[in-house]
Amino acid sequence: MTPTRNPTSWAVVLLPILFVLFLPNPQLGLSLSSSSASVGPLVQQQLDRILELPGQSFNISFAHYSGHVTVNEESGRALFYWFIEAEEDPDSKPLVLWLNGGPGCSSIAYGEAEEIGPFHIRPDGKTLYLNPYSWNKVANILFLDSPVGVGFSYSNNSSDLLDNGDKRTAEDSLEFLLKWFERFPQYKGREFYLTGESYAGHYVPQLSKAIVNYNKAKGEQVIDIKGYMVGNALTDDLHDHLGVFQFMWSAGLISDQTFRKLNILCDFQSFIHTSDSCDKVLDIASEELGDIDPYSIFTPPCPSNNSQSNQILKRIRAVGHVNEKYDPCTEKHSVQYFNHPEVQQALHVNKNFAPAKWDTCSELVNSNWKDSPRTVLDIYRELIHAGLRIWMFSGDTDTVIPVTSTRYSIDSLHLPTTKPWRAWYDDGQVGGWTQEYEGLTFVSVRGAGHEVPLHKPKLALSLIKAFLAGSSMPSLQLISDS
Template sequence: MGHCLFSVICILFLLVGTCFSSPIRDQLRDRITELPGQPGNVGFAQFSGYVTVNDQAGRALFYWLVESSSSRGAKSRPLVLWLNGGPGCSSVAYGAAEEIGPFRIRPDGKTLYSNPYAWNNLANFLFLESPAGVGFSYSNTTSDLYTAGDQRTAEDAYTFLIHWFERFPQYKHRDFYIAGESYAGHYVPQLSQIVYQRNKGIQNPIINFKGFLVGNAVTDDYHDYIGTFEYWWTHGLISDSTYRMLRVACDFGSSQHPSLECMKALKVAEVEQGNIDPYSIFTRPCNNTGSLRRNLRGHYPWMSRAYDPCTERYSEMYFNLPEVQKALHANTTMISYQWKTCSDIVGNYWADSPLSMLPLYSELIAAGLRIWVYSGDTDAVVPVTATRYSIDALKLQTITNWYPWYDNGKVGGWSQVYKGLTFVTVTGAGHEVPLHRPRQAFILFRSFLENKPMPR
């Protein structure tokens, strides 16, 4: 009876924290009761809010935690951090709302429906809007938005994790993975390296890091350029003469910015490709979005900031609703600009971006971490050929040679297992593999978690 009375008193005094420790109080503050338009019978908990990563500058990152269903062992399942790239694009807009999250947004921009292939059926998922200036994440120092780059993004993400685990101590020592796509091909191995290096010498680390998973990932400038132009040519998107011109004019991976001659060649290639969706070359582009997708810019001049299907429009409608922001505990500082899927400022003023991630791969492979790389084979922005060239450059020993993997008797893609790395393709999938091939992507993620080869 005393325990019951104590619990009641604790609940009554929850707001002033009389009986609750700080982590429990903070978790309850971040608990999402219900999202507007959310379908019924949701069997998992959700949390969202801010974690300050730099007090002096006032940088705070927004997260959304979607736990695995309690009936399926949420307390024992691993934790996965998901990052989208851009740079400057939101993991809430893409990973959570279009790809692997539990809900998709209907065309009305107000209601949600369940994703049957949500990855939180297999693990607890932590979506992070990073760096500051992306999505709901913010900085009180305006110059931060114009000086973001790889190094600070990785350091802030690590600081976020350290503080987040203090808020959610039940996840300390839990198996932890990092996943992402596109320019997160930089974010994921960079953050992985920091976590790995700072865990050294710690017997039972709080961040129990086990490995990472990246898809259609920007990896190495030299091979990305070669592989991309080759993909365009072999898929009939550009002429022989333009392919030769690109090979001559573009200085593969030796400079942060392409030459004037390279930009001219890329313009010719753009005209030859016509009104296609380069992120998914065999699907119909969303009406009146071609000019948005084809924004050519500095470091990867053929790459706009993110895949731009019509679903992006639904995200911008939904996450700007005041009632949605209130339910998510978002935009608490009332930032002066609307929530957007990608930040123009952050993406266009990117500072440091190393030419290659391959040295990090070599270090992390040697550390014995689980590393999987996957590629949708209809993406012309970071195509399968670019990824294959990068992996080949690592000079890894082959354990299992190239083979088809199957889903219900149909080829789902191909795979090759190397010593320290597994590569998987998903046939018919574009830049956002779980958007175009949700079932096959789910099988891929399950195989990754189980560390088993793709099904034959």
């Protein structure tokens, strides 16, 4: 059952009654956004309400919504979202946007279904279980499939899927947020934070900058952005490559000869557009790595995904690995679940534009990416100066964007240290290490791979709690002998 909420306006109470009397039943998965009818944003909010998910055998104490928001009327570009309110007292909690990267990977597939969301998928691909470390314990979480062509996001103009890039992704995501706040006016003025991982290391700071600039142009905090946090994030091509090669070599995964060639032939290369000579030595490195999961070198790969492991150094994309107990095949479960017609109906997917086969990542989007700057460190400098709270975290068993890459990027900013390097703790055990700088905090997460909340969900929950509170990561708590 969903608890009674204190409404922000009389309409929030009255409109659901009107829906029952005069509008299609939300249980049928109908959404007027997929028809030619025009409805008000508050009406659409209630049409987006999810009453129950297929495979859900448990009750929940929070509301959640999903649907499409049109970000470009001319071409019909529409982004798909899934919004999950906080487990308790959502009116007092901040709003957090989560983005996965790729480019071309779904935040629904990874962020919600495998990492920080409450609804995780069992190996049967049909039933769900509650994630005990969901981030909606501390915040209202908004998941966005961006850009068009990713997940259930679509365009009326098929050529849009061949014309994605960093610039348009930031523009469309900003337009999404502005329209989403119209649909959910009770969240206007709420403290807003952005989070994400991998290629979202580009998306998150770029969208943060777009919001800051929009607020400046309007002369007010239209979106009350407070800060952002990114994990194992693509940040700067030079430092990212340097860190990847050094991490693989120091972990004993590649030969001395390959290490030297990587540093020579892939120097200053873009992760999105590499040269032929760089690709060849990356292939050699992949062979030397063997059949391991480069995203998490100490955990087993999914047997059917071994071929993907050999291509992973050429693509930055999120792959899932875990459920209640470690399961390296989580991505397969997501593909099965989100392809069920009844699941798509419950999520209010536009039937006219539903993909023939839903997948976790779009190779079409990834292979046709138009613009990807070699660095976003200039944005960091700008937003540090603007006073945003900025955190970077890193799972330390990832070879794709390893802890070494992130540390090289941070070092290049030449920020004064305010609190020196130290271990942080969770339940008396070292959870990782942290250092605080003027304008930025770095946190490593011990034993986590590329997707920190997937491999170390309890530690990730400690991370988001500290970030939202603006506090340091916890120190060792001395336990008395008594």
